[in-house]
């Protein structure tokens with residue numbers, strides 16, 4: 001990385017450090033982040049100074065400005081060595097978000113190094129993305145089977161009619177099962193991993209030890225798969241780039257685990273929530289059989305990565321109505337930018353019949369979610385949501401939507417719980433979970449999968465009927 005100068009501040013506009021910033025992570029933000037974004041926008045325009053656990057950063061709120069930051073990598077750098085406050089030793093040593101930013105992996109690389117690392121991810125993920133390859137097929141079957149097993153477990157534990165938390169009893173274990181399989185973990189990953197990832201992302205007081213624990217686990221996994229390669233992502237990353245050290249591969253797996261568990265989980269739960277609380281456009285797209293479009297609409301209403309990780313200005317630059325100085329940190333907010341899109345929705349951009357693909361749920365520009373990862377994430381989300389809609393004939397929220405408990409951190413806004421009262425369809429068999437995946441059991445689940453593709457059952461069938469009656 002070239003050293004860069006932090007001199008020659010522009011004449012106009014105050015420096016970030018000299019502004020009285022309001023803390024972002026308040027009780028109000030927890031309950032209603034949209035109101036906070038709108039107030040900041042009303043005061044400062046599309047780019048606002050905020051305090052993140054005591055450190056001032058620019059929060060980018062406008063759709064135009066967010067896409068500019070995401071797309072222009074020459075001006076907006078990812079390498080945290082560009083961060084002036086860090087370079088000058090002005091960050092508190094125990095600043096809880098630093099642990100995550102110090103994990104040097106693809107997201108925090110620029111230029112050739114970044115491109116090379118992205119290629120490694122892409123090439124290692126590709127076999128799983130393609131349904132025609134053995135790995136891709138097996139993974140698809142496994143995701144559906146794990147989902148069915150978890151619903152079967154629910155039936156065994158709580159009965160065909162009862163109460164469930166679709167976070168703790170369905171989404172989180174499902175994604176841990178998928179991660180265990182995809183990464184080739186010799187032992188099943190447990191919920192304590194997800195809690196450590198939450199601590200790191202949300203900047204809890206113990207984010208340092210939590211990050212170290214998770215990194216340690218993935219570094220050991222890297223060493224294990226180097227010694228015993230298999231048909232898994234870890235081994236394929238080593239095949240794609242044999243020069244990867246165990247430590248670097250551990251860091252890359254750690255970041256993938258964040259996306260695969262927390263971010264994918266948010267997308268599953270947010271989509272289920274939008275369906276359950278009766279968002280009319282979401283239900284309409286669902287009734288038309290477009291689960292992918294339902295996911296897009298949910299991502300627009302509630303993006304799984306609310307505020308993306310920092311970019312650093314390569315030089316002094318005007319953004320919105322402020323001057324961002326070289327080395328300042330900016331966080332592009334997909335959640336705030338989507339409010340621009342939703343406001344435009346009343347005209348032509350996001351009408352009920354128009355594609356919602358302009359959402360930033362997958363990011364944008366050179367660091368956007370790699371296409372193979374996107375396909376994989378999309379597949380997992382649609383399968384996870386589809387199996388719930390398939391197996392449940394009734395599911396209602398047991399809390400009013402405005403009382404649901406959210407984790408509103410600097411990066412994600414995700415549901416802690418999704419409590420529902422449910423009734424399962426007659427076809428669900430109560431079953432304890434199988435812990436050893438086998439190709440034979442995968443094959444029997446295949447029959448159920450293809451049957452549902454043709455003939456909607458459960459909640460999905462009911463939703464379709466409702467929409468038909470409503471016309």
Ligand code: HEM
Pocket residue numbers: 106107108118121256259260263264267304305308309360361362363364366367368369370373374376377378381
């Ligand atoms: C539904 C699930 C997912 C969503 C919503 C999602 C979203 C995102 C977003 C918003 C970014 C860009 C972040 C930024 O620019 O700051 C990103 C990057 C990334 N995602 Fe995904 N992701 C998902 C699933 C996955 C999965 C399953 C994997 C891998 C197993 C993955 C791997 C990555 C990687 C490697 C990057 C970094 C790319 C780079 O910096 O060049 N993602 N993802």
